[in-house]
Amino acid sequence: MDFLTELGTHAPYMPYVVVLGLLLLSGFGLPIPEDIPLILAGYLTFYGYADPWLLFPLTFLAVLSADMIVFMLGRKYGHHVPKMPLMRRFLTEKRLANTERLLHEHGGKFMFAVRFLPGLRAPAIFTAGNFKIPYWKFLLYDGGAALISVPVILGLAYYFAEHLEQVRIWVANGEKGVIAVILVAAVVFIGVKMVVNRRLTGGK
Numbered sequence: 001m002d003f004l005t006e007l008g009t010h011a012p013y014m015p016y017v018v019v020l021g022l023l024l025l026s027g028f029g030l031p032i033p034e035d036i037p038l039i040l041a042g043y044l045t046f047y048g049y050a051d052p053w054l055l056f057p058l059t060f061l062a063v064l065s066a067d068m069i070v071f072m073l074g075r076k077y078g079h080h081v082p083k084m085p086l087m088r089r090f091l092t093e094k095r096l097a098n099t100e101r102l103l104h105e106h107g108g109k110f111m112f113a114v115r116f117l118p119g120l121r122a123p124a125i126f127t128a129g130n131f132k133i134p135y136w137k138f139l140l141y142d143g144g145a146a147l148i149s150v151p152v153i154l155g156l157a158y159y160f161a162e163h164l165e166q167v168r169i170w171v172a173n174g175e176k177g178v179i180a181v182i183l184v185a186a187v188v189f190i191g192v193k194m195v196v197n198r199r200l201t202g203g204k
Helices: 002-010 014-026 035-046 052-083 093-106 108-114 118-130 135-159 161-200
Strands: none
Touching: 002 035, 014 035, 014 052, 035 135, 035 161, 052 118, 052 135, 093 118, 108 118, 108 135, 118 135, 135 161
16 A cells, blocks of 8 residues: 555556556457456545546546457458467467357357457457458447446446455456356357247258
8 A cells, every 4th residue: 555655646647557558458368357457447546546537437448449459450450460479379260260150150249248258359359350340330349348347347346445356256257147148148049040940941
């Protein structure tokens, strides 16, 4: 706490730089869970090291900006980017192939859901750009999901700043819950589709 107080006194901009920098790095697929800088943002604003009316909107813009940069890289450079030394560790051919298949099968639903799946987020966004998906559609699904995840995590971290470990557990369980819902929805969708196709073909 003393360190943060001193830092906030001599470099009041630093909390913003740290949080936004971590969010941008996380968006590019680096092994930094997005919830960590978001929880940090809630903590810093609760204790007065940053202004929530400034930092919270900036975190949302940073999340969208990182996603948009990855999307534009995919749109402009396609599969050349994953061959670059810095990117090929995170945008592997296997990940890109898996996300390409899922994007083909589920389109917008997959773009919405992938925001809650950290390991697939960057490859999926890159692949969406490579497919030349319209900007408005990408922003609609990705931004819509971010409008849910970002405020929820920020709110939890702000109102429960004295129990950050519990917040981290809530967020982790929430992500698992979202994944479970997505899997159940996918199974139901496939089952309904099979029944419909069977009826259309006369039960053959």
